[in-house]
Amino acid sequence: MQTEIKEPITQQRFINQFEKNQTFLSANDTPTLAEIREKAFTSFVKLGFPDTSMEAWRLTDLQESFARGYDYLLHPIKELDAQKVFRCNIPHLDTAIIGQLNGWYVSKDVPMMELGNGIIMGSLAEARKKYPKLIEKYYGTMADDAGDGFTALNTAFAQDGVFIYVPDNVKSPKPVQLINVIHHDKNLFLQSRNLIVVGANAKLSLVHCDDSYNHQASFSNIVTEIHVGEHGVMDHYKLQNLNNNSTLISSVFFRLEASAGLESHYISLNGGLLRNNIRVLFNGPNGNANIYGIYLMDRKQHVDNQVFVDHAHPGCTSNETFKGILDEQAHAIFSGHVLVRRNSVKTDARQTNKNILLTDTARVNSQPFLEIYNDDVKCSHGSTTGQLDPESMFYLRQRGIGEESARMLLMFAFADEIVNKIGIPQLRQRIEDMVKKRLQGELQICEQCVLHCSTPEHPMEFNIDISKI
């Protein structure tokens, strides 16, 4: 079997590849899962890849990314020293770390962990074999293949990824850190598929990092389904620190049952082209979702956050707050679509997008959008884009603070509104440090992992102390 093909990305390539490898791909599928795969492939054949003629992709052009040519791996490459790759250390933060390398779960010979409290964490490929009933109950029920060829493609080719299951009434005692590392010596197209199930009245904190390990180009098409049961709580952090040659299409589908709570934080620090499809479905009444985003982009980087919140049941509250700082020729897109259905009375939905443009060549397209079909709702949206406030700059400089430091203070203060929503103090401190480093142009893609930038052995130094803002 051919495992490495360096070709541009075209629909035909994947159609050929699927047809050639379908038996292999579905080898471990139950009939239900095989059907999901088959259906997704049909969707992909129909949809193909999006282009700029589609409204949702009007401002994100993938042609350049597609043209680069990538390997596609149907088998994991031999694991590097996994311990070394994932020696990821947030000082004083005790996390359960699980890793993915090029989309494959890094097993360290233990593909599945069953913790005493009933929590299951491990490889999705393994889970498909070991817990077929559990997987069938949730897998593919949230990711919607109809809208986007990328999700359909992911479902058609899905092999591995991460599976986390928190049973009803169990609160995960420590945050789970999921690290996706890309490391390959050629351009790589990769897809991984994650499934997270948080039971009724259960709780999980998940820190999900996307990292590059080198400067090789990559194209990631990652789909994550997250189910939160009744009165369940999901605390979700998405950290993106990829190299400038990387393209990431990340689609996360949240389904919230009655009275479930979601806090999601999208922190985009670096990447060539980042597209976050964030879809939230209120599948029962009285749910609550807060979705925060901060993006700090420069050079020709491109970030596109597409948030869709479906208020399908009454009494739910959603709040989207996205903020960005754009330098040089960076381009950011924010599209927030809130759908309030006819029976979803007592809906409270808010959207805010604020941007600072540091240059004349940086661009923002902000499209908050409310679609409301009943009148017993509270909804608001707002969007602002501007420069650093000259009045504030004058004020700070008049007190003796140098121009660069004044800019840093204002930018950090702007970003900190989002950063200080991070509920885990050690993680918040770490992200604050990374944001500072990023704003000062000092953040590198990490040698080992995104959270390894500062350690007690190698502390970061700042010429102004903005730790106590």
Add this chain to the structure above:
Amino acid sequence: MLLQIKNLHAGINGKEILRGVNLEVNEGEVHAIMGPNGTGKSTLASVIAGREVFDVTAGEILYHGKNLQKLSIEDRAREGIFLGFQYPVEIPGVSITNFMRTAVNEVRKFKGLDPLPGGDFLRLMEEKKKLVEITSNLTNRSVNEGFSGGEKKKNEIFQMAMLEPTLAILDETDSGLDIDALRIVANGVNKLRRPDNAFVVITHYQRLLDYIIPDFVHVLFQGKIVKSGGKELALELEEKGYDWIKQEQA
């Protein structure tokens, strides 16, 4: 001489606002600048502070005998020029503590001093807070955000106390203050007076000058200082308004 302004012409977007200001301020003095609205008082304060939106088209400002023209805003501040803002800016997300620590340490760095250790800094903050009777936990809040008019002005004087400037220009610090806040602000200023520093107090009203006694009073009108005198000039203005000045100039 601390400050010497010679034939200063300045404006914004080609519109001339200051049309030949002359002013001399020595150490230990308090000068009041009064005048009707729109005569250039705030412009004069901003130009001394180096605000870049204003263009100096003629004349010069000497500070300790040195021309300020080429000095940046922050370097003027570090040399000891402080501007108390008429409308202090709200800066969400930046705490006063951190703002002041950054400012104090950047000024110290400029003077070749090491940063103030954390404990010493906090003690200094506590001491200076008392000077303007700030009792609340104002200092952990974002700079001026949600402050009342009185709190904002007290916060200006607090910052002045922290930075111990040589030349403090207070731009309508009395506007919007009730009588208690006015007294607190004025007391703060009086306690900071030293033989080696000076104050330029810009105000509309004589009221503030009951508390901060000026050595000199100047009237700025149509971009020029048209009259100077002692503190009694302020009383005369309070009584007669500005019309007689306008008529004298007509």
